[in-house]
Amino acid sequence: MRALFSFIERSENSRMYADEEVQFVILDGAQMTTKEEAHAHLKQQFNFPDYYGNNLDALWDLLSTWSDPLYVRLINSEALYQSLGSYGVQLISVFTDALQENSKIRFEISHEADFFENVIL
Template identity: 50%
Template sequence: MTRIIINGSEMTSRERAHEYLKDMFGFPEYYGKNLDALCDLLNEKTVPVEIRLINSEDIVKLLGPYGNSLLDVFKDVSIENENIIVDIS
């Protein structure tokens, strides 16, 4: 199982958040850098991936409502794709 630790304090803007996520997940160059694209690529995972979100409160603090939507994507994907396990702390 692949384990990825995502640090919410790294997400200082929408653009930075998506660049950071692209790097952490190794997304392809065509990654659309938006919530729909994030959801799509995570749902394509066919091998188990454990995602641990640390400093998740910083995501909301730094990105406001967009941060809440970003966290919702991770929660939704963990329900939709049995290969994705999400731990938000």
């Protein structure tokens, strides 16, 4: 875990949170092979409440009102797109739209080779 946080601390995005505690969330596209699995993964990784509606509108509602600094990194994005197709694109759009609405959120799609090169010290 230490290596991951070392990488995040060096990230340009993390400078946006200089004096605040940041929640880091890693999303794995390989674990989101159906809509149901995608929302279960999101709920688990974000620790969403039980009332999370398991749809893109519910995801938007929670992200657009997120009150603490949040850094989200998506790995295995190719697997997400292959499994979910246009729904995967829509899911990513929710995150990019949330960036515009909520200044507390940072979102990055990782190219896996770059991610692991930086994580392993």
